[in-house]
Amino acid sequence: MIFMAFAVWSSSFDTCIARRGNQWRESRGNSASLAKKKGKNQGNSHHQQHHNGASKPKPPSQHKAPPLPPAPKVDAPPPPSPPxxxxxxxxxxxxxxxxxxxxDDTKYTKCHPTHFTCTENISSNLSWLTWCSGAMQAFQxxxxxxxxxAASTMIVPAEHVFLVGPISFSGPYCQANIVxxxxxxxxxxxxxxxxGRGLFQWLEFTKLVGITIQGDGTIDGSGSVWWQETPFEDPVDNESEFIIPLNKTVQQHPPMPIRSELNGKMPSIKPTALRFYGSFNVTVTGITIQNSPQxxxxxxxxxxxxxxDMKTSSPGDSPNTxxxxxxxxxxxxxxxxxLACGDDCISIQTxxxxxxxxxxxxxPGHGISIGGLGKENTKACVSNITxxxxxxxxxxxxxxxKTWQGGSGSVQGVLFSNIQVSEVQLPIVIDQFYCDKSICKNQTSAVALxxxxxxxxxxxxxxxxxxxxCSDALPCMD
Incomplete structure (x- = not known):
C-alpha cells in the first residue's frame, strides 16, 4: 500500500511538471528522466532485496568526476520596447x-502603415488594436x-476639424460602456x-448599453444651407397667431440669406444632428451642437x-431646430x-x-414644451414630468x-416650478387645439390633461x- 501511494504521488508530480511550460520543461528534461530511471532501479533493487536477501555494497568508483561545463555566455539584455x-x-x-x-473622413481610406490586418477575433492582449482589412471608413x-x-474610448482629437457624412455607430453586439x-x-x-433623397439623422448611435459622448468639442450641422433652401416648407408653431407686438403691428419673418455653396438643391427632409435610438444608460456632456439642419x-x-453641461446653438429663426x-x-x-435654437428648447413627446x-x-427658442400630442388621431401618453x-x-x-384635436391618451403628473421668464411672449400655455397647418378639422376627442x-x-x-x-369634451383638470 505504501508503494502504491508513492507511485500515485510521483505520477501527480510528473503531471505538475508538464504544466509549467516548454522553457521550464526543457531545462529540467534530463534530470527528470534520470530521476524516473533511478526511481525504477531503486524499486527493482528493493524488490530483489526483499526476495533474495541483502546485497553486497558496491565498491567506490575509481573514476574522477567529470569537469564542470563552462558557464553559459550571457547576452546583453534586449533594449526596452517602446511605450x-x-x-x-x-x-x-x-x-x-x-x-x-x-x-471626407468617412471615405474609404487605406489603413495607417502601423496597422496590421486582423479578423473579428481580436486577441485581448494586443497592445495596438485595429479592425482593418484593406480599406475602411476612418470613423467607422x-x-x-x-x-x-468593453469600456473603450473612441477619440476625436482637439485642434482638428473632421468632415463626416451620415454615419451610424451601432450595436447591438458592441461591448458596454464605450466613450x-x-x-x-x-x-x-x-x-x-x-x-441622396434625404435622411432623418446625420450622426446616430443605436442599440448600445452604456454609451457616453463627452468632451469640449463641437458638432456643426452646417444648417444654413438647409434653412435657406426651404425656410417655410416645415410646419410652424401656431402659437404665433396669439403673438401681436405691443405696437399692434405684425412683424414679417426676417429674410434669410440666399447665397448657397451647393451645386444643387438640398433634400426637403432635414436630418437631426445627433440621435440616440434604442439605447440604455446614455450620457451626453460637455459638447456643443450647433447649426443643426433640424x-x-x-x-x-x-x-x-x-x-x-452641454450647449445647443442655432439662430432663433432657424426652422424646426x-x-x-x-x-x-x-x-x-x-x-x-x-439651449439656444429656433424651436422648442426641450420637446417632450409621446x-x-x-x-x-x-x-x-x-x-432664443420656443420654450420647454410637452407635445404636440395626438397628431392624426393617435394615442399619446406622458407622465411624471418635472x-x-x-x-x-x-x-x-x-x-x-400642446395637443391635437382627435387624439387620445393622457398627460399626468406635471410640475413646473421656480421658472424665471424674461421678455417671454407667452410664459404659460395649454393648447388642446394645437395645429401647425392653415386648417385643422374640429374634433371632440382629445388627450386628457x-x-x-x-x-x-x-x-x-x-x-x-x-x-x-382647453377642450370642451375633456377640459384641463387639477
Missing part, C-alpha cells in the same frame, strides 16, 4: 482620418475597433449628393438618459445646459415618463403643453402671461 498605446483607446487619426476640414473603422472592447471622446470639431457636408439632439426609445427632443424615453435627467429637468437656460429652476429669456413661450401644477413662475412677458385653450 505601447492603450488597447482601449482608438484615435480616428490612426485610422486614416485627415482632420483638415476638407477631406475606429468605431468597429472600439466596439469590440466617444469629442474634443475636436465634426462638420456636416454641404454637398447635396451626400444626402433637431440638435434626439433620444428615441432610450432608458436612463443623462444630459448635462429643437434643442433636445425626447420620444418614447424614460428615466431622463437634463440639467446645467444652455411615450415619455420620469423626466426631470432643472437648471436649464433657454433662449421642470424646475429654469431661466427662459426672449422665447416665444415659456412652459407649454390632469395633475398639472404651476408654482413660482416669475418675470416679464410681452404679450400675455397665460393662455389656456
Amino acid at each position: 505601447q498605446k492603450s488597447s482601449t483607446a482608438f484615435n480616428v487619426l490612426d485610422f486614416g482620418a485627415k482632420g483638415d476640414g476638407k477631406s 473603422a475606429a468605431w468597429a475597433a472600439a466596439c469590440k472592447v 466617444f471622446q469629442l474634443d475636436g470639431t465634426i462638420i456636416a457636408p454641404t454637398n447635396f449628393n451626400v444626402w 433637431c440638435h439632439l434626439k433620444f428615441d426609445n432610450c432608458i436612463g438618459v443623462v444630459v448635462h 429643437d434643442g433636445i427632443h425626447l420620444q418614447n424615453s424614460k428615466d431622463v435627467l437634463i440639467h446645467s445646459t444652455d 411615450g415619455c415618463s420620469n423626466v426631470y429637468i432643472h437648471n436649464v437656460n433657454c433662449g 421642470v424646475r429652476d429654469v431661466v427662459l429669456h426672449g422665447t416665444m413661450t415659456g412652459v407649454r403643453i 390632469s395633475g398639472i401644477t404651476y408654482e413660482k413662475i416669475r418675470g416679464t412677458y410681452t404679450v400675455k402671461p397665460v393662455h389656456f385653450a
Whole structure:
C-alpha cells in the first residue's frame, strides 16, 4: 500500500511538471528522466532485496568526476520596447482620418502603415488594436475597433476639424460602456449628393448599453444651407397667431440669406444632428451642437438618459431646430445646459415618463414644451414630468403643453416650478387645439390633461402671461 501511494504521488508530480511550460520543461528534461530511471532501479533493487536477501555494497568508483561545463555566455539584455498605446483607446487619426476640414473622413481610406490586418477575433492582449482589412471608413473603422472592447474610448482629437457624412455607430453586439471622446470639431457636408433623397439623422448611435459622448468639442450641422433652401416648407408653431407686438403691428419673418455653396438643391427632409435610438444608460456632456439642419439632439426609445453641461446653438429663426427632443424615453435627467435654437428648447413627446429637468437656460427658442400630442388621431401618453429652476429669456413661450384635436391618451403628473421668464411672449400655455397647418378639422376627442401644477413662475412677458385653450369634451383638470 505504501508503494502504491508513492507511485500515485510521483505520477501527480510528473503531471505538475508538464504544466509549467516548454522553457521550464526543457531545462529540467534530463534530470527528470534520470530521476524516473533511478526511481525504477531503486524499486527493482528493493524488490530483489526483499526476495533474495541483502546485497553486497558496491565498491567506490575509481573514476574522477567529470569537469564542470563552462558557464553559459550571457547576452546583453534586449533594449526596452517602446511605450505601447492603450488597447482601449482608438484615435480616428490612426485610422486614416485627415482632420483638415476638407477631406471626407468617412471615405474609404487605406489603413495607417502601423496597422496590421486582423479578423473579428481580436486577441485581448494586443497592445495596438485595429479592425482593418484593406480599406475602411476612418470613423467607422475606429468605431468597429472600439466596439469590440468593453469600456473603450473612441477619440476625436482637439485642434482638428473632421468632415463626416451620415454615419451610424451601432450595436447591438458592441461591448458596454464605450466613450466617444469629442474634443475636436465634426462638420456636416454641404454637398447635396451626400444626402441622396434625404435622411432623418446625420450622426446616430443605436442599440448600445452604456454609451457616453463627452468632451469640449463641437458638432456643426452646417444648417444654413438647409434653412435657406426651404425656410417655410416645415410646419410652424401656431402659437404665433396669439403673438401681436405691443405696437399692434405684425412683424414679417426676417429674410434669410440666399447665397448657397451647393451645386444643387438640398433634400426637403432635414436630418437631426445627433440621435440616440434604442439605447440604455446614455450620457451626453460637455459638447456643443450647433447649426443643426433640424433637431440638435434626439433620444428615441432610450432608458436612463443623462444630459448635462452641454450647449445647443442655432439662430432663433432657424426652422424646426429643437434643442433636445425626447420620444418614447424614460428615466431622463437634463440639467446645467444652455439651449439656444429656433424651436422648442426641450420637446417632450409621446411615450415619455420620469423626466426631470432643472437648471436649464433657454433662449432664443420656443420654450420647454410637452407635445404636440395626438397628431392624426393617435394615442399619446406622458407622465411624471418635472421642470424646475429654469431661466427662459426672449422665447416665444415659456412652459407649454400642446395637443391635437382627435387624439387620445393622457398627460399626468406635471410640475413646473421656480421658472424665471424674461421678455417671454407667452410664459404659460395649454393648447388642446394645437395645429401647425392653415386648417385643422374640429374634433371632440382629445388627450386628457390632469395633475398639472404651476408654482413660482416669475418675470416679464410681452404679450400675455397665460393662455389656456382647453377642450370642451375633456377640459384641463387639477
